[in-house]
Every structure is written in C-alpha cells, then in structure tokens.
Amino acid sequence: MRVDVLIQGYPGRAVCHGALGWSTIALLRGAGRTALIDVGAFGVRAPLLKQLRAHGVEPDQVTDVVLTHAHFDHAVNFTLFPRATVWIGQDELQWAAAQPPGFDPLPELYVRELAQSPRVRRIQAGDAVLPGLQALAAPGHTPGHLLFYLDGQAGDVLFTGDAAKNRAELLGMDVADTLDRAASRASLQAIWDLWRRRPGTLLVPGHDLSMQLDARGQPEYVGERHAGIHAWFGESLETATPIDLCCGPQAGLISRHIQPETPK
Template sequence: MTGIDLLITGYPGVSPSNGGMGWSSVGLVRSGERIVLIDTGPFGARDLLRRRLAERGVAPDEVTDIVLTHCHHDHSVNWTMFSRARVHVSRREMEWALQVPHGVGPVPELYVRELASSPATVLLDDESEVLPGIRTEIVPGHTPGSLIVTVDHDGTRTIFLGDAAKNRAELVCHRVDATLDAPLSKDSIARIWTRWEEVPGTTVVPGHDLPMVLRDGGCSYLDTRQTSVQARLSADFDDVTTFDLAEE
C-alpha cells in the first residue's frame, strides 16, 4: 500500500428550493501499481475530479479500479470517465438498481444499464476483497446493496461509508434520512460503529461529510470544511457574490 487520499470531501446539505446538492466524497487509494477510486462523484464534479487527480499526477486512464458504494448518481455516474478501470459494485445493489422504475429516485437508469453490461464490471458478494488491504461489506438500508469499504494501510484503517451513514448527525443519533429501510439503516450504523471501534485511530469517511475519528467517545473531525457557492446575482458580469457554506 502506498497511500490513501480524499480527492473530494462531501457536504451534508440539501437545498429545499432546488433539490439535492449531491456533493459526495471521493477517495483515492494507491495499492502497489493499482490506483483505486472509492466512488466517482456527480456530473458537477467532473472537472474538479480531473484537476484533483492531475495534482496527484494521475490521468483518468491510469485509474485501474473503481469501487462504488452504491448506484445513486452522485456516487456512481462518473465511472465512464475511467476507460481502463474495473468497476466493483455489489451484486445485490446492481440487481436492485436494474429493477428501479425509470424516472424514480436518484438511480441513473441508463448508466446502470450500461454498467451492468460492461465487461469491466466486477460484481461483489456480501463480503469481498477487492485488492489486498481493501475489503467491502454490504450495509443495507439506504439502498439494498450499499457498501462500506475498509482500507488497511501501514498500520492504519480507513472506512469509506458511502451513504450508509452520510454525515456525523446520522452516525451520532443512529437515524438516517433518505433511506429505503430505516430499521436496516439503524442496524447498519450499529455495525459501522462496531467496525469503527475495532481498531483504535480508525478514520471514517461519510458520503457527505468530513472524515472523522473517535476521541473521548465522540466523533471528531479531521479536517475543516471549505465549501462555497459563487453566483452572478446582478446585471454586472464581473459582480460575483460568494456564499461561504463552511460554517457547521
């Protein structure tokens, strides 16, 4: 193992007037000669994702593996950016996503159909080893085949949670918003806590929040939020208003 990085940090917000933001976390793991992405972000993250990869000396066609925590568009749709990558996804998730009626919910129907027929797709069972040191486990609720991805590296452990627990609030209160099965989600969060506590110092990366560790029995952020929106609200093209969304 040669490193774990967070390319994009998710944001725990929605817009009541304009719908879900879909700002999700994207992880990068280097495992020997393999370059692995944990989720791929939404359409709006494409340019940012290319820039963040370039800053780390990685071209899209050098990514060898993608692990999708689930099939919602904000986590999966950019798999098409990586032409040489194997795409790992839960078998249970794929079977479910293919049956979702078109136009219902956040599953990108046509992308899922293409993924299902792609020779690059690797279907994972309930617990799977993607590569040495990278393991997945199904944690249903948000979707039937949602995965957590555990990465062991150089004596440390990082767990990417996808949307099994989207943010700190869900981890703390064991209640989940936007889930297909609330009781299953509650059970999955209990399992996440068990995994979190197994190895001292384990970092968890929610699908829509900052990375965290356990300190004094509580969830402590490892980073500071840097999130903003720029808007042209006047007739002057050069007049740009910036809204800082970094406050907790």
C-alpha cells in the same frame, strides 16, 4: 495503500433545487493499483480531474473504480475511466437494474451500462476487492449498499458511503434518506462497531469530512471544510456574491430544526 480524499462530501440538502449530490471521492494507491472509492456526480467532473492531476494521476491510469452504491452522485462518472475495472455489489446492481425509470436518484442509462459492461465485476459482502480492502454489507439506504474496510499498516480506513452520510447520522443513529430505516439503523450500529475496533481508524463518510474518534470516543473532524457558491445577482459578471457554506460564525448561517422526510 495511501488514501487521499480528492473531493469533500457535504452534509447538506438544497431547499429548492433537489439533491446537492456533493459526495466524497477518495483515491487509493498502492500494490500496483490506483483506485477511486465512488466517483461523484456530473457537477464534480472538472474539480475531480484537477484533483487527480494534482496527485499525479491521469484518468487512464485509474485501475479500479469501487462503488458503494448505484445512486447518481456516487456512480455516474465511472465512464471517465476507460481502463478501470468497476466493482459494485451484485445485490445492488441487480436491484438497481430492475427499477423502472422514476423520480429517484438512480441514473437509469448508467445503471444499464453498468449491468452490461464487461469492465464491471459484481461482488458480495466479504469479498476482497483490492489488497487489504474488504466489502461489507450495509443495507438500508439502498438494498445492496456496501461499505469498504481498508486494513492498512498505517491505520485502518472505513469508507461508509451513504450508510453513514455525515456526523449527524452517526451521532443521532438515524438517517435522512433510506429505503429501509430499520436496516439503516442496524448498518449504523455495525459501522460504530467497526470504527471502535482499532484506535485511530479513519472514517470517510458519503457526505461529510473524514473523522476519527477522540479520547472520549466522539467523532472529530479531520481537516477543514471548504464549500461555497458564487452567485450573480447583479447586472454584470464582474459582480459576484460569495456565499460561504462552511459551518462556523464566519458563514453567518441560521440554524433551524428540519423535520426528516418520511421514508419511502
């Protein structure tokens, strides 16, 4: 399987406007399959289509959509791929479908469609989803969250979804958002055990750049971060203020300690 990250996840949270929802989307191709690992939120639709076509893929050529969990920023765009089989954890979908409408990241109407659609396949931890791709339990962020481990000839790849959203969670062994903090910490330890199992394994997190372990066993980013906003603060559309959201001195960011939210 060839792996390409189409959309970079971003390790941040909006201060005033709720979740950014900038999650990672990866493309897998091989063995007659064209698959996406998570599919992102509404706002990513245009760049997702652009990236797919840049890789020679049209939406109706996607054969499989593999979801780590049911939150809006990872799941809603499954509707864009009408010929794809959609894979999601049995426990995750059962839990999500049982939740009443609320002020949480579950997209109620999309979860309802997932629960009813004949294109959906419900899977368990340990199941082989695609050739070489195995589902593994990683509860905490949501009760039925799955991660996916690709055993590849060119190297293994670990897709963690929001069981490990970013490098800070992996290093700090704690998470910013979870329904069960103890379960999330146990899932982080399981992720580390898998990551260390084979040298060179690529870890693709839910909201960050991909990473590999360096010679000291520390996470090292693979690739370069691209993130920014154009804002119209002036009196015409011709004048836009670029805001660089990449880390580093060129961004001019101010670092400060943020107290994590109390888990629900």
